[in-house]
Amino acid sequence: MVWKRTISAKALEKAKFASVKVDDKVIFIANVNGTLYGMDAVCSHARCILGLLDEQKLTVKCPCHHAVFDLKTGAMLEPPYVAPDAPKEKLGLKTYQVRDNGGWVEVDI
Ligand code: FES
Numbered sequence: 001m002v003w004k005r006t007i008s009a010k011a012l013e014k015a016k017f018a019s020v021k022v023d024d025k026v027i028f029i030a031n032v033n034g035t036l037y038g039m040d041a042v043c044s045h046a047r048c049i050l051g052l053l054d055e056q057k058l059t060v061k062c063p064c065h066h067a068v069f070d071l072k073t074g075a076m077l078e079p080p081y082v083a084p085d086a087p088k089e090k091l092g093l094k095t096y097q098v099r100d101n102g103g104w105v106e107v108d109i
Helices: 009-015
Strands: 005-007 017-022 027-030 035-040 052-054 059-060 068-070 076-078 096-103 104-108
Touching: 005 009, 005 017, 005 027, 005 096, 009 017, 009 027, 009 068, 009 104, 027 104
Parallel strands: none
Antiparallel strands: 005 104, 017 027, 027 035, 052 059, 059 068, 068 076, 096 104
């Protein structure tokens, strides 16, 4: 395990979610009712940065073509909205363990 410090826990609690750079990765972190989540922030379709959190469904929608990812597992639940004849392959994203360590959000990469 390699825990990396990102942003303050208070900042994430207030913002609900953020995309943070950790080494060579961009990771989407979220605080939903006190539970912390983390997964790759770069969409598996065309590499847009994710950013539309649904706290009720625990999903994240890509703003570019609206692929939807499961915040807990990283699975792609809905494919990108593109041309009707485009391939509908569902490529998931890697998830990460996230913790609050003394007021700092840390990600295990
Ligand atoms: S880049 Fe995310 S759905 Fe296309």
